[in-house]
Amino acid sequence: MVGAEALSVVAVGRLLGALASGLNLVSMWSALALLSVWTSIYVPWAVFAATLGACALLARISAVAPASPSAAGRWN
Template sequence: DVALADGADPDAVAAGLRAAVRDAGGQVRTESQWLRATRPHADRTTRLGFLLVLGIALLYTGVSLATTMVMATSDRVRDLAVLRLAGATRRQVLRLVGAEALTVVAVGASLGLAVAWLNLAGMWGALRLLSVRSAIELPWAAVGGAVAACAVLAVVSSVVPAALVLRRRAVDLAGVRE
């Protein structure tokens, strides 16, 4: 980086720098010229490859989330039966299960954003040490879409098994051992 002193002529400084680095094969560029020249350009094949890997990872994550929620709900058959025996309606129990699933997604999203922020803040600091000025930008639409998809998947994969279990009489379910 070259910083100009107060009152210095930018054209004269640039000409002096060009003369100084000419014999060594160096170049003098503005910050925007340097960024354009060094920015990686992803071609279509690379972009499709990234999207394929991302799609596989998201599919695996969705399957993991759904199976975890189904197993967690199935393990709570006695708890759901006790709620029914205590006077809760089937609808109230299902709303509780859905609210718990949304709470799990909210906590997971918050922790995920905290980890992402720490990672991005570290990269931002490292780039600042290299004199690269950049802003931390998150694709909020994509983050919101991912959280919404996880919320829908979590609610469906916990409420549906609970609804199927609650079809049976609560007295019969209370005796079920896990």
């Protein structure tokens, strides 16, 4: 249950990050278009996926490790 909650937080962060990045890319593209500089928008999907995977892995480990039975036995 704790691991699923951590992954849902990562998913919400991914959506908010993608929204902020998309808004930034569109605003930069439109500002360049006002200067008559036409360019394409490039999104490095491999880097995006690797960062998302690393965040999900670290969030899951950080959430599950303190909640594991072996960790609970150390404090008793």
